[in-house]
Amino acid sequence: MSLLDDARRLAATGPVCDACLGRVFADRSFGLTNAERGRSLRVAAALDDDEPFEGVGVADCWVCEGRCGTFDDWAERAAAAVEDVEFETYQVGTRTPPLIEENERLLREEVGADPDAGEPFNMEFNREVGKRVGRLIGADVDFERPDVQFVLDVDADRVETTINSAFVYGRYRKLERDIPQTEWPCRECDGSGRQGSQPCDHCGGSGYLYDRSVEGLIAPLVEDVMDGVDAVFHGAGREDVDARMLGTGRPFVVEVKEPRRRDIDVERLESDVNAFAEGAVEVERLRLATYEMVERVKRLDASKTYRAAVAFDEPVGADALTGASEELGGATVEQYTPQRVDHRRANLTRTREVYAMSADLDDPTHATVEIHGAGGLYVKELVSGDDGRTEPSLAGLLGVDARVTALDVLAVEGEDEPFEDDAYFA
């Protein structure tokens, strides 16, 4: 059976539009639309038969019921749905009505073709509407992770639009103590701010244990400039609430949901955040990032450098302190889950490396200690020994009780590579 014979038999099933006819032969040749394929076959059959040429109006097509004539209309509706949204990439998907799927199967059955010969309706729809959307809005197709995803629900006669999140990477410094990284709902009122009909005593009715958080000082401004509906803060770990984050800062990503602006001025955002946070928090190196940066920030192995103010219960000699810190530098430390850590967490012993340690005696009972260690090292316990739960420890080696009275994180850097990799920036 020849190609023309197949085409004649398909055309004889009833009015079949050029696109529906051509779609059965979509795997033949390149650089043609299915409508061009269908029309060409019809023309060739008419020439071969030396019969008058008769075209078929799309509206009369029994297979698609006229849908193949609506590409322009769908494209215009898709473009209108995102009129006030800024984006560079998009993707079009189509939900094929079950009736059309059935018609497509029946059409192919007529000529004994494979039920999925050529190309399915939704692929043609995706491509033809997609092409037109691209022309209307000047954006590019991205099959992996587009800024905007359209789903054409043909039966419901509706365009569904999903605006994917946008991401801003940066590093923050926390210059004041007693600021949590993320908002911390009050445990007495579960964040409601009320106990019964009364304002909650514990949090003063705010619902939060702290007035400010690093997240609260940064994320709303990013959300605002990107004109999104929500923002999520992702940090590369977190310091204790009472620790400062100084030095080169801690990597973070703010994810903005459903942003209407993407191509923002990050330098201006940086100065806006820094003005808003009034010196409590500072951000720097802000850059637009890809969505993969969220996982990178959360998962990349990072070492930390700390500076701790340490108080001893008894006077300590400078040489003994130097000796102990030299012994700890390069040591592998065993740490049983600290007593201060959430009791709901499983208790276990873990080993962490101390890469380097130095100490300066400020007076016989006070020292300033700098520690560079692997991620997850409990520094307060490395100093105190945590009643023998951390071994070795500074207190243990000196034979003097010791505790951290103030802690600063000076650096959070990837163990094997820097967080800032161009492949993760937009």
Ligand SMILES: [Zn+2]
């Ligand atoms: Zn059709």
Ligand SMILES: [Zn+2]
């Ligand atoms: Zn409360």
